Amino acid sequence: MAVTFTDLHTEAGLKSLEAFLSGKTYISGDQITKDDVKVYAAVLGKPSGELYPSASKWYDCVEAKLAVSFPGKAAGVGISAQAPSTDAAPVKESAPAAAADEDDDLDLFGDETEEEKKAAEEREQAKASTKKKESGxxxxxxxxxxxxxxxxxxxxxxxxxxxxxxxxxxxxxxxxxxxxxxxxxxxxxxxxxxxxxxxxxxxxxxxxxxxxxxxxxxxxxxxxxx
Missing domain, CATH: 3.30.70.60 (Ribosomal protein S6/Translation elongation factor EF1B)
Structure with a gap:
C-alpha cells in the first residue's frame, strides 16, 4: 500500500507524519520499504526530537538502514544531486519517483538472513572504527x-x-x-x-x-x- 504525505517541509506536514508514525518503527510495519525511502527523501532534514519524537526516531532508523544498503553514500545525496529549480513548487518530489522507477526490479529491503545481518554488523563496526578519524x-x-x-x-x-x-x-x-x-x-x-x-x-x-x-x-x- 503506497503511503503519501504532502508538504513535509511545513509544520503541518511534519505533524501529520508524526501522528502517523506514533507507535511505529517504519511506515508500513516492522520492515523498511520503498514508502519509507520516498518519504525520507521528501523530508528536508531530520525532524526535531522534541517536537516530533516519533518522526525523528523513524528518520534515524531509515538513515541507518540506507547506510547499510548503500555504504559510502552520504545522507541527502539523492536529493542534493538534483538540478536546481526556481519554481515555487517543491523540487524534491521528482527524486523519489525516479529512484522508485530505477529500483522496481530490485528487492532492496527484503527480509535479511542471519548471515546478511551479521555481515552488515561487521561492516558497520569496521566503518565505525575509521569514522573516528574522519571529519564529520x-x-x-x-x-x-x-x-x-x-x-x-x-x-x-x-x-x-x-x-x-x-x-x-x-x-x-x-x-x-x-x-x-x-x-x-x-x-x-x-x-x-x-x-x-x-x-x-x-x-x-x-x-x-x-x-x-x-x-x-x-x-x-x-x-x-x-
Whole structure:
C-alpha cells in the first residue's frame, strides 16, 4: 500500500507524519520499504526530537538502514544531486519517483538472513572504527532573502551557487512566497565541518560583494549532523 504525505517541509506536514508514525518503527510495519525511502527523501532534514519524537526516531532508523544498503553514500545525496529549480513548487518530489522507477526490479529491503545481518554488523563496526578519524558532515537548510520584489531570483540563485569551497556541496532549492510579491529561496547544502563554517560562508561570501547585489540576508533554518 503506497503511503503519501504532502508538504513535509511545513509544520503541518511534519505533524501529520508524526501522528502517523506514533507507535511505529517504519511506515508500513516492522520492515523498511520503498514508502519509507520516498518519504525520507521528501523530508528536508531530520525532524526535531522534541517536537516530533516519533518522526525523528523513524528518520534515524531509515538513515541507518540506507547506510547499510548503500555504504559510502552520504545522507541527502539523492536529493542534493538534483538540478536546481526556481519554481515555487517543491523540487524534491521528482527524486523519489525516479529512484522508485530505477529500483522496481530490485528487492532492496527484503527480509535479511542471519548471515546478511551479521555481515552488515561487521561492516558497520569496521566503518565505525575509521569514522573516528574522519571529519564529520552536516546538512544545512538555509533561507536566502532578496532585497525586494524586483530582485532577479534566477540571478540570485546563480550567484549563491557560484560560491565554491572545499567541503561545500549545494543541493536542492525552491522559491517560497513571503508576501507583497517577494519570494525567498530555500536551499539545502552539505558541508564538511572541519572545512566549512556556515557563519563565515554567510558573512564573507553570500552577503558580501558581489553577491550582496542580490542577497539581503541569509538565515539558517535547520542544521543537522550527518
Amino acid at each position: 558532515k552536516s546538512s544545512v537548510l538555509m533561507d536566502v532573502k532578496p532585497w525586494d520584489d524586483e530582485t532577479d531570483m534566477k540571478k540570485l540563485e546563480e550567484a549563491v551557487r557560484s560560491v565554491e569551497l572545499p567541503g561545500l556541496l549545494w543541493g536542492a532549492s525552491k522559491l517560497v512566497p513571503v508576501g507583497y510579491g517577494i519570494k525567498k529561496m530555500t536551499i539545502m547544502l552539505t558541508i564538511v565541518d572541519d572545512l566549512v563554517s556556515v557563519d563565515d560562508l554567510i558573512e564573507e561570501r553570500l552577503t558580501a560583494e558581489p553577491i550582496n547585489e542580490y542577497v539581503q540576508s541569509c538565515d539558517i533554518v535547520a542544521f543537522n549532523k550527518i
